[in-house]
Amino acid sequence: MELPVQQFRTKAEQAYLDMFETARAGLPGARDPFVAALRDKAIEAYGRLGLPHRRIEAWKYTDLRGLLSDAHPLIRATGLPIDAADVKEALGGPLAMLPVFRLFLVEGELRTDLSDVAGLKSAGVEIVSLAVALEKPAAWLKQALGAINPRADDSVVALNTALMTGGVALRVAEGVTLDQPIHVIHLDGTGEPASIFTRSLVLAEPGSALTLIESFAGLGLRGLQRNAVTELRLGAKAAIDHIKIEREGGDAVHLGAALVEIGPDARYNAFQFSTGAALVRSQTFARFSGAGSSLDVSGALLLRGRQHCDTTLLVEHAVPRCTSRELFKAVLDGEARGIFQGKIIVVPDAQKTDGKQMAQALLLSETAEFDSKPELEIFADDVVCGHGSTSGRLDEDLLFYLEARGIPEDQARALLIQAFIAEALERIEHEDLREALSASSAEWLGVRPE
Amino acid sequence: MLEIKNLHVNVDGREILKGLDLSLPAGEVHAIMGPNGSGKSTLAYVLAGKNDYEVTAGSITWNGENLLAMEPSERAAAGVFLAFQYPMEIPGVATMTFLRAAVNAVRKARGEAELSTPDLLKLVRAKAKLLKIDPDMLKRPLNVGFSGGEKKRNEILQMALLEPSLCVLDETDSGLDIDALRIVAEGVNALRSKDRSMLVITHYQRLLNYIVPDRVHVLSDGRVARSGGPELALELEQSGYAEFGGKAA
Numbered sequence: 001m002e003l004p005v006q007q008f009r010t011k012a013e014q015a016y017l018d019m020f021e022t023a024r025a026g027l028p029g030a031r032d033p034f035v036a037a038l039r040d041k042a043i044e045a046y047g048r049l050g051l052p053h054r055r056i057e058a059w060k061y062t063d064l065r066g067l068l069s070d071a072h073p074l075i076r077a078t079g080l081p082i083d084a085a086d087v088k089e090a091l092g093g094p095l096a097m098l099p100v101f102r103l104f105l106v107e108g109e110l111r112t113d114l115s116d117v118a119g120l121k122s123a124g125v126e127i128v129s130l131a132v133a134l135e136k137p138a139a140w141l142k143q144a145l146g147a148i149n150p151r152a153d154d155s156v157v158a159l160n161t162a163l164m165t166g167g168v169a170l171r172v173a174e175g176v177t178l179d180q181p182i183h184v185i186h187l188d189g190t191g192e193p194a195s196i197f198t199r200s201l202v203l204a205e206p207g208s209a210l211t212l213i214e215s216f217a218g219l220g221l222r223g224l225q226r227n228a229v230t231e232l233r234l235g236a237k238a239a240i241d242h243i244k245i246e247r248e249g250g251d252a253v254h255l256g257a258a259l260v261e262i263g264p265d266a267r268y269n270a271f272q273f274s275t276g277a278a279l280v281r282s283q284t285f286a287r288f289s290g291a292g293s294s295l296d297v298s299g300a301l302l303l304r305g306r307q308h309c310d311t312t313l314l315v316e317h318a319v320p321r322c323t324s325r326e327l328f329k330a331v332l333d334g335e336a337r338g339i340f341q342g343k344i345i346v347v348p349d350a351q352k353t354d355g356k357q358m359a360q361a362l363l364l365s366e367t368a369e370f371d372s373k374p375e376l377e378i379f380a381d382d383v384v385c386g387h388g389s390t391s392g393r394l395d396e397d398l399l400f401y402l403e404a405r406g407i408p409e410d411q412a413r414a415l416l417i418q419a420f421i422a423e424a425l426e427r428i429e430h431e432d433l434r435e436a437l438s439a440s441s442a443e444w445l446g447v448r449p450e
Numbered sequence: 451m452l453e454i455k456n457l458h459v460n461v462d463g464r465e466i467l468k469g470l471d472l473s474l475p476a477g478e479v480h481a482i483m484g485p486n487g488s489g490k491s492t493l494a495y496v497l498a499g500k501n502d503y504e505v506t507a508g509s510i511t512w513n514g515e516n517l518l519a520m521e522p523s524e525r526a527a528a529g530v531f532l533a534f535q536y537p538m539e540i541p542g543v544a545t546m547t548f549l550r551a552a553v554n555a556v557r558k559a560r561g562e563a564e565l566s567t568p569d570l571l572k573l574v575r576a577k578a579k580l581l582k583i584d585p586d587m588l589k590r591p592l593n594v595g596f597s598g599g600e601k602k603r604n605e606i607l608q609m610a611l612l613e614p615s616l617c618v619l620d621e622t623d624s625g626l627d628i629d630a631l632r633i634v635a636e637g638v639n640a641l642r643s644k645d646r647s648m649l650v651i652t653h654y655q656r657l658l659n660y661i662v663p664d665r666v667h668v669l670s671d672g673r674v675a676r677s678g679g680p681e682l683a684l685e686l687e688q689s690g691y692a693e694f695g696g697k698a699a
Contacts, residue, residue: 396501401538402548404498405608406526406556415551419542419591 013050015071017043019195020162023074028165029134034142042146042161049155061339061371062281062310064156068253072225074163075194077107082114082187082219090187090217092443094436095245100183100213103127107189108196109166124176125210130167130199141169144201148231149259149287156255156281160229164199174205174235181211181241181430186228188249193223199231206235206263211430212242216256218249218276225253232258234266236290241429242270245437248277250305257283262322264290271428272299272311272328273437275444280309287315288322288350298327298427300437302444303336303368310339317350317380326357329424331417332368343375346383353383361391362420414445451475452616452647457508459489459496459672466492468672469508476615477644481658481683482651484669485691490651491535493669494620497649498532499525512616526552527559531614533605535621540592545604548592549574553611577610581637599630606637617641617648623657635660655687670694 009017020043029035054063082104088096101123104114110129120127133141151157168184188196202212214230226248234240248254254277262268272282284297301309315324330338340359361370374387394416402412421441428434452474459467466489474480484490496503497510499522510517517525540548554564565573575585581603593601602622609617619638623631638661642648650661658666658680666682667674668691675694676682 398538398540400498400500400522401534401540402551403522404500404526404532405548405552406523406559406612407551408523408555409521411551411555412523415543415548416540419540422542 007050009050010065010068012068012071013065016159016163017047019071019074023163027163028131029137032135032137034137035134038146039162042158045152046155046158046162049153049158052155058312058341060373061337061341062279062308064281067279068225072193072195072223074165075107075189075196077109077165078189079111080106080189082106082111086219087185090219091185091215092247092436092440094439095215098181098183098432098436100181101178103168103182103184104187105167105184105198106187108198110168120170120182123178124173125178125182126171126173128169130169130201131165133169140171140203141201144169144203144231144233145199148201148233149261149285151259151285154257154283156227156283157229157257157259160197160199160227160257163195163197163227164229165197167198167200169201171203172205172208172210175207176205177209178211181213181433183213183215186214186216186226187219188221188224188226188252190220191222193225194221195225195227197227199229202230202232202240204232204234204238204240207237208235209239210241211433212240213245213433214243215245215247216254216276217247218252221249223251224249227255229257229259232260232268234260234262234268234293236263237265238263239267240269242268243428243430243433244270244272244282246272246274246276246280246282247440250276250278252277253279255281257285260284260286262286262288262290262293262295264292266290266293267295268293269296269427269429270298272297272301273440274299274309275302275440277309278307280307282309282311284313286313288317288319291319291321294323294325296325296427298325298424299329300421300424300441301328301330301338302421302441303330303338304333305336306334307336308339309337310341312339312341314343315345315355317344317346317353317355320350321352322350323354324356326359327424327427328359329421330359330361330370331364331421332361332370333364335365335367337369337371339371340389341373341375342387344377344385346376346378346380346385348379350380351382353380353385355383355385357387359389360420362417363391363393364417414442417445418442451513452649453509453511455509457496457510458506459492460504460506461492461502465506466672467496470669470673472667472674474616474647474649476647478664479642479648479650479661481663481666482649482669483653483655483666483683483686484675485694488669488694489672490669491620494532494535494618494649494651497530497616497618498522523555524559526612526614527556529615531609531612531617533602533609533617533619533622535624537593537601537605539594539596541594543592545588545590545592546571546574549588549608549611552608556612574607574611577607580640581607581610582633583607598625599627602626602630602634603637606634610637610641615646617646619648619650621651621653623652623654631657632660655683658683668694
């Protein structure tokens with residue numbers, strides 16, 4: 001006799017299943033067979049996998065199942081008014097003032113009243129609200145959604161597919177180079193704890209180039225649980241600079257994923273700047289599907305208090321002659337915990353692969369912790385791959401040199417910390433954006449920017 | 451006026467300075483010589499206030515103030531400047547950023563107005579020219595990729611910008627060729643004045659041909675073993691440090 005194995009579900013795990021049951025009929029695309037099937041398949045996968053826990057290697061340092069005591073209710077969009085002052089407060093001055101094409105995702109939906117849709121269209125970008133597109137998905141959307149470097153084994157992405165309420169789908173036309181960045185500003189809302197699930201798609205047609213900034217900031221919602229997935233497909237010779245700025249509220253949970261597919265002779269440069277949320281899991285799954293391409297995924301993480309920030313990368317060299325670079329710098333104070341997991345897979349045919357990875361942590365307190373785990377699975381023999389990691393405190397001799405020149409101790413420490421971060425920030429090509437993040441770092445340090 | 455009285459200093463639990471006495475009046479240049487291990491660099495670091503140098507007895511007063519009670523940055527504000535024997539490289543901190551922070555920190559502490567960036571740049575360029583420092587080097591991170599001679603000239607540039615009243619030069623001549631030595635010496639001599647005192651710490655007499663001291667002190671085993679006029683340095687060049695417990699290198 002076979003006893004059915006009753007799967008034990010935590011409160012949060014069950015809550016997501018209940019959330020889907022309740023919301024299902026009202027989610028965008030509920031009446032479209034393709035979308036409904038996509039969501040059903042996703043929730044079924046989630047149901048099988050449950051929330052990730054520490055016995056899964058990729059979640060070793062972030063036991064999400066243990067950390068999430070409850071799932072907050074799916075947010076209800078109220079169309080709340082947002083003015084320039086709100087934006088400046090949420091993003092900080094320098095970021096708010098960057099000349100960009102702005103798109104606002106508020107309470108999980110694209111706010112066309114606040115966004116520069118017309119500007120983008122005339123610049124050669126096709127843009128649709130995901131919520132609208134899901135009601136009657138076009139062929140190109142069906143070929144992209146859930147099909148770009150898909151992760152069947154990731155239940156956080158599966159939850160996003162099941163519960164996504166809105167987002168933005170962008171297609172940059174062939175050969176188009178945008179003269180200013182696209183800034184997708186993800187704001188939460190106000191009031192009681194809530195979950196927000198957004199999904200975005202970025203298709204860079206052959207020869208196109210864009211800078212995409214995704215900022216995640218708070219308007220004051222207590223207890224935000226955010227799940228944001230962005231799928232990016234780069235055609236031949238396309239280039240995307242993708243900068244993600246996480247400055248969520250101090251009690252927020254931020255689960256983010258980028259699913260990236262890179263065509264031939266293309267370039268994907270990503271940068272993660274994290275300072276805000278209590279718990280962050282930022283994943284990048286990137287796959288080279290065309291030879292001769294390059295990828296740079298870097299970041300600067302500024303953590304204090306009891307923040308927990310887990311950055312996990314998986315880069316697959318599935319074709320020859322591609323280059324990947326990763327540089328992550330974490331500054332950790334208080335009892336903060338920084339995690340960097342970098343997995344590189346090189347398949348047997350991926351000759352002339354060049355992959356390098358470096359993770360560095362500056363520990364400002366005795367109780368801060370940094371976990372660094374490189375994983376290299378290399379099956380080709382004509383490759384160059386390397387990885388390194390360092391962690392340590394501020395150099396006492398350097399501090400003394402600065403102080404002996406009259407620079408007071410606090411200022412000397414700040415100078416050295418900013419120097420540490422600067423090396424990572426140099427990976428950002430857009431100068432004004434680099435300056436803005438430099439100013440944000442100074443602000444985090446409590447230093448008056450010059 | 452610098453007054454060091456009965457200074458005892460431990461480093462890593464070992465006593466290095468064993469009752470050092472020294473008086474340096476305003477406007478004078480004194481040379482400190484001595485064999486390896488006599489405590490020359492220890493004296494320099496203690497004056498600048500480095501951690502790990504434990505003063506177990508004695509006093510250091512600078513213009514009547516207790517120097518030992520002051521933090522390193524406070525000592526700089528009070529006019530103390532140490533030209534390091536091995537200047538530090540600081541990747542990620544541009545030389546100009548560093549100079550601006552240092553100059554304005556000291557000016558602020560002295561109650562003077564901070565210099566605007568254009569004014570500072572003009573000043574820095576002028577002083578750099580005298581020391582034959584290529585202005586392009588100022589855009590680079592501090593001392594990164596600089597040769598030994600360039601680093602030493604950079605120390606003297608900082609000295610010229612910060613206008614200290616007590617200059618401690620820790621083996622500034624080490625690693626310099628004749629031309630660099632001449633440029634550095636000219637830079638130092640240009641800063642000599644009746645309001646400025648200098649301690650020139652050196653192993654070799656050669657530097658003192660260019661920077662002629664008012665007095666020479668020989669350190670041995672943590673104390674001043676002998677003091678004299680500039681001719682003492684020439685005597686030492688003849689006889690070596692054997693008399694002072696120095697071993698041949």
